[in-house]
Amino acid sequence: MNFREILDRMRPEQYVKPASSPRVIVAAVIITAGRVLACERSSPPEAAGRWEFPGGKVEPGETEQQALARECAEELGVRVEVGGRIGPDVPLAHGRAVLRVYVADLLGGDVPEALEHRSLRWLTVDQLDTVPWLPADVPIVAELPPLLSS
């Protein structure tokens, strides 16, 4: 049997390499007293000075909620309870990653500190447009006004 005949006998799933699923980046919308926590990136250079929500990559073996709690501890030194999703899945890096955002509540009166960011700000609904968000965050920010006004 030649190579062509072998290929002809195989089902597509046996020879078409499946597209790897996108890497999930989780991030947290933390709201306190009508203000949302925004974080200024310090790196890499092309993202420094842009603003985002705290979070990062989900590591193998972690749930998205566990990853978000870990990232909030590492980046802000706080404990959080992760709640529901907000906004759409936003494609990143030409579809190789996806940004997925959750609402999170601070636990035990913990106060966020900029352990990895250049600075933090608590923004009111009227201040949402006063910082340069990372592009992927724009559709998430668009969902915030009802949450900040209520």
Ligand SMILES: Nc1nc2c([nH]c(=O)n2[C@H]2C[C@H](O)[C@@H](COP(=O)(O)OP(=O)(O)OP(=O)(O)O)O2)c(=O)[nH]1
């Ligand atoms: N954390 C976070 N990352 C975002 C947001 N919006 C957005 O485009 N990103 C991008 C920036 C980065 O390319 C990527 C997250 O990478 P990261 O460097 O923060 O993740 P990480 O903490 O797991 O990093 P590392 O351990 O690999 O250094 O997602 C956002 O709101 N929060």
